Amino acid sequence: MPVQTQGKDTAGEPAVRKAEAPSGPRGTTRGTTASSGRRAAAAPYLLLLPALLATLILLGWPLVKNGMLSFQNLNARQLIQHLTEWNGVENYQEALGSSEFWSVVQRTVWFTAANVVLIMLLGTLIGLLLARLGRRMRLLLMLGLVLAWAMPVIAATTVYQWLFAQRFGVVNWLLDKAGWHSMADYNWLGTQFSTFSVVTLLIVWQSVPFVAINLYAATTTVPKELYEAASLDGAGAWTSFTSVTFPFLRPFLYATTFLEVIWVFKAFPQIFAINEGGPDRLTETLPIYAFVEGVGNQHFGMGAAISFLTILVLIVITSYYLRAVIKQEEDEL
Template structure:
């Protein structure tokens, strides 16, 4: 084999080397460091230079025998499932709606969704905090005006169920624009001729969606669903903010806030690292099926 042929075959892989080096430094080192810390007793003393003793699997044993940790996992999985389902349904419905409305309405809806998506998390959370405020919130005021007197001065964040309802509203509101824009972009690739042919053949709207639209946008739906599972499983900022303005942390922790509490709050970085590694494995397990489906479709 000539040198020119070897260079031509290795050329594309050589171009990937800089990107792989950056990824290896930016992501590889923190991941390896976290794995090592999960087998150590790493606390305040280690932050000031003392060596971290190796404890083997003790952190994982403590983690998996902790009832609170399993409660956090259960809440996180339920919260993730509800948010992913609602986000996907609302996002797909809005994307389909964009194909039906006039150009002016479509432009207004797209601008509104873009503004909601681009709004900083803290600004959005401050707005929602005021909407659900106990004394001055618009939500309580509207419910009282509609005849629900029990909502006068109602605190939405003290009860875990209503706390998660508020959190779900906020998370879905911030996630729907991404799903809507992504699915709408996929819908623009659906053949109008195929839809018209199906309609002429007597296919109903549901049949046209099932047999023409869905197969076309299925790869986009799969990757969007995959991303939503990853994002909603490790949601942090919204839960942490709501806990700070009235929620009860011990009853409302999800995986993200619980890891933060173990590490930053209690300086138990060994346990926090062990839980973080568990979340990584859990994410891989939950998304493995979708990844296999994507690889199968690409082949």
């Protein structure tokens, strides 16, 4: 009769075994985990590396070259003879000591502020209108907005030149037919105010679609239950907007305003193509001023210095805006 061995397996070893020791050193598993964690943490930076390299090559290197040029005395003679004449900070001293430069800075700031206010106001109203329209009317209005937004800048500027032409412009013709006969041959580009009015209308017309469409998209994130609760509490349209809609749209409005400040501040083709900063250079903003002083007057070092100062002014404006936004958000918390 065979003898049974209790607690033994077929090989004669104990059925219950101790956990086998790892085949490698004790720190191997821990080291592998740490290495995997480092690779996972570095993955986003590796994915961003191509974009960062392209930014450094396409933007960083021209910025460095422009900075070097701003410390040189470079005009037609130096350019033809391939001479490099370093003059230190003379270009910056000359620009900052010029009353014309500060006049252009003030003009640029007011021009930017007026355009951004109009863009955000009209864009917000149209975005809210899109949220209330029916499907077909909304699609039709959005199609018109997209077409206006997609039109090339120079093409849109040329259309506005035709519209506001002195002799054969559509605007003057319509005003004449409406009874304002003195406007039949009005020169819209003859004064500073009228020229800026045409340019402002053009920039606002090109910028409103971006604000309106994105604001409409933001309104779709507002829960419908909040509107129902507000209506049950007796809130009207204005109260519903201030208490329900606006808190959800506030981050979008802050970000969009920031982008519009940058876009309007650096607007170049609209102003230059309309009247090249005229009449009498009274509609030059900082980008136009840098171009005229650099390329127009063939003082490329001065133009480079003014362009750098333009960047600094824009940084100051946007920093002040971001600081105000952050402070307001902290106060609300």
